[in-house]
Amino acid sequence: MVGLMDVNQEIEQFIEALPEQKRNEVKTLRTIAEQQFPEAKRWYLDGLDSTGKVVANPSIGYGNYTMRYADGSTREFYQVGISANKAGISIYVMGLPDKKYLAEQFGTKIGKATVSGYCIKFKSIRDVDLEVIKSAMQAAITAQSSP
Secondary structure (H helix, E strand, C coil): CHHHCCHHHHHHHHHHCCCHHHHHHHHHHHHHHHHHCCCCCEEEECCECCCCCECCCCEEEECCEEEECCCCCEEEECCEEEEEECCEEEEEECCCCCCCHHHHHHCCCCECCEECCCEEEECCHHHECHHHHHHHHHHHHHHHHCC
16 A cells, blocks of 8 residues: 555655666666765655645655745755656755756756756756766755755
8 A cells, every 4th residue: 555655665666667767767866866865854755736636747855955935834845856757857956045056056067958946857867967966966965054
């Protein structure tokens, strides 16, 4: 039963359900994230809202970040997320100093990827520099440890 699985089992089930090439690439990215966040909270978001409607692609997350909304409310979320979709893979880097930081710091060095305010999108890990991906993940950790 899905409700009885722990987060590590949910992550494993999600990864194993991916097509082989994407599965292998997500496993590589998971290894990188787990090296960067060895003691971090693990997340698995299935992409469903409270009614069971698909609202996002499933994602694996690492770390803990408090998102603050304009209305003053907050929500706990991951610092780094990995999501696979039909077009490729997305890496979410949360809690950075501003919306331009990710693109300015990593956009020109990362390879064949689209870099937005908090997301790095690419077709395959063969298209990107994994050392730059590691640095971007590290930026999430650094941003959270700064005052």
